[in-house]
Amino acid sequence: MSGAERAIVGLVLTMLLFLVPAFVLHTSQRFAGSLAGFALGTIAATLMVSLLIYPLAKRSLGLRSLITRLISMRALLAFHVYAGVFGAFLAILHTGHKYQSALGVALVISMLVVVVTGLVGRYHLPETAAELREEQARLATLRSAYDRTAAALANRSAAGNGPLPSASTLLEVPILQLVDGIADLEYAIGSREGVKRIFTPWIVAHVVAAIVMYFLLSLHVAGEIYYGLRWLS
Secondary structure, X not given: OOHHHHHHHHHHHHHHHHHHHHHXXXXXXXXXXXXXXXXXXXXXXXXXXXXXXHHHHHHOHHHHHHHOOOOOHHHHHHHHHHHHHHHHHHHHHHHOOOOOOHHHHHHHHHHHHHHHXXXXXXXXXXXXXXXXXXXXXXXXXXXHHHHHHHHHHHHHHHOOOOOOXXXXXXXXXXXXXXXXXXXXXXXXXXXXXXXXXXXXXXXXXHHHHHHHHHHHHHHHHHHHHHHOOHHXX
């Protein structure tokens, strides 16, 4: 995820998180069925359905070759992220902050789970993995320095307090600082590996929540068609 993409998604997600509990301050009983509410709901539903393009293209070679003639998979993934975040934002606006329907509440919750788990897989896990690799490389460097310093001190002790090894041999780093640095890095790596293990099943939660969301969305759309659109009357 690029810096610009991360900033845009972070801004919209922050606005989304503020919109969810806004029903405490404002509720519109009829907005969802109004012309403006219908337009927002239609756009949100269209964006949510368009999320299926990326996973289908990723798993179907024929569809992927057709789509990549027009757009790269990287750009399609960026659209997948934007469509999910903006679709959820417009869907919350569409509700008019009226969370009285069990179907609507379940749909909003499943939608938010899809968005959050998607961002975990797109941004948080890759960043955690990159930081983990960097810390492991630093840990390997410090362990190597510790081994060379300890060996140099052991050789000096075995030689009967002979001349002190050169500064380049000791790397000019006190051994206690090396031990502290190694301990800190081992603790940080253990913590990151724990976080990574917790979020590794994100794809399972993402897929399950998406299936639930599309099922509830189908029921919601079917109900709107069955009962009619109030703004038409």
